[in-house]
Amino acid sequence: MLHLRMLVVSVGVAALPLIGGCAEHSKKDLMRQTNVSMTEAIKTAESSVPRSRAVEAELEHENGRTVYEIELLDANNDEKKIWVDAYSGKITKVE
Numbered sequence: 001m002l003h004l005r006m007l008v009v010s011v012g013v014a015a016l017p018l019i020g021g022c023a024e025h026s027k028k029d030l031m032r033q034t035n036v037s038m039t040e041a042i043k044t045a046e047s048s049v050p051r052s053r054a055v056e057a058e059l060e061h062e063n064g065r066t067v068y069e070i071e072l073l074d075a076n077n078d079e080k081k082i083w084v085d086a087y088s089g090k091i092t093k094v095e
Contacts, residue, residue, distance in 0.1 A: 033066035041068035045082035051075040
């Protein structure tokens, strides 16, 4: 069961620099590139850090991939950031 004290959910629009200009990814464009729901991504992130809870989740385009950036607080209230691939559901980065 997913237990959250507070979850701020936002869908970010990231800019991807291109030669001769800049293209923005709309919310719809990002959502079309997902195969994993935000709830599933949060569960994946929380299960990777024992006794943690998500406090923020954002869908964004980073390094050519659509990912969920999830901010967690662990049992000591230390912040962890986990990136979950929005297509495969695999963790791609941890900070």
